[in-house]
Amino acid sequence: MQEAFAAALTQWPASGIPVNPRAWLVSVARRKAIDRIRRRSSFLNTQHQLEAEAALASEPAPDAADAETIDDDMLRLIFICCHPSLNRDAQVALTLRAVCALPTEAVARAFLVSEETMAQRLVRAKTKIRTAKIPYQTPEPDRLDARVDGVLAVIYLVFTEGYAPTTGPDATRADLSAEAIRLARLLDRLIPERPAIQGLLALLLLHDARRPARTTLEGDIILLEHQDRGLWDQAGIAEGADLVERALRAPDIPSVYAVQAAIAALHGKAASFAATDWPQIVGLYEVLLKLQPSPVIALNHAAAVSILDGPAKALNLVDALAAREALDGYHLLPAVRADLLRRLGRHDEAREAYRAALALVRQDPERRLLAKRLAELD
């Protein structure tokens, strides 16, 4: 199996897409193994060589191959697809195509581009792997942390697009969320007991557990406050909560994913919106802001503050955030602002903010929700 995945990356564009990538990988692996045996033939007598070739050629299925070797190859494949010298879009596309074995057409759909555009993008990425000689290997120990972070960022991005698609007709895309969870599980198995990986897997499981309650049958969004918590997937919540605890038990500085997962676990375990542990959630957002001072986290923090301390205090935070201009063009900034203004009874300003959010929103169900809120003000 040694070089099969690398071969898969460089050969797919040239020879077309195999119908069954997994079986194809194994057959390539077998051919490669035979080549290697041939190359080493001076060390083997002819009889042994023929036996070895026969054994490899009759190998029935991937399951019969050495599991450890497959794991090694899978890990190297993940690292080459998520190599930092490829741009993030290319990393995500390659990972979906080569690691998740999604057909190019499905990868194209994930990015909302044509199959032809995606095929070209994949070819370009594979050309760079070949010509710049991006290595097919697990990173050196001193680079492993940074490289794992890169892989986690790719998985997080795939999940986010499934959890709340940037654009298009759907409020969620379960197929992408499922792929992200599958990837996180795989990585957790291949590199066990790493708090950042456990934290991310926990975060994905806890968020995905709420999916059945997040939309109506017609595909409209149901906000957390109004969700039927009986529809939440309790097994996912339990598994996620257990993983967060393990991730946070590590003595190091907690990973941002683990802290986000801890927030999700508090939501998951709350009996109702009112009975949620808001003081702890706000506190965790403050920890998160220290670990990773990102404007999106600051916006989420403000939303949690609005429940704990009321909309006036939260509005101050949101206005300060807006003044920094880091979230310009992000529809959720005016959307959160509109909500706070509505709750404060400042309806004219709320209307203006809803209109600003509507001008930026690109996902249909989110647009319908904002339009409904705006209409309710009249």
Place this chain on the structure above:
Amino acid sequence: MQYLLLIYQNEAAYEARPQAEVAATMAEYGTFTQGIIKSGNFKGGERLRPVATATTVRVRDGKVMTTDGPFAETREQLGGFYLIEAKNLDEATAIAARIPSARNGSIEVRPIWPMGEY
């Protein structure tokens, strides 16, 4: 496999530095270069005179046009290069990260395209 490591840095900032700091950087460059010679990665390398000494040449409709300065005005300017042999991109970027100017400028790592390869 060979890579060209292109060293970009802000010339104005570089020239404004105190003499002692420049001397320290030069010493660091010496150590670094000796290191990659010893490890067998070094294939060549030079520093370049400032862009103020640059001349750009173009031929258009058979006419040679010579202009003062570099091709593009950028925040960072090409100040030198190394040609190295590395087993793959990871080794090349690890070497690039050891170039003293990587700490205040940036290093572009470009694979050499051998003649005869498509």
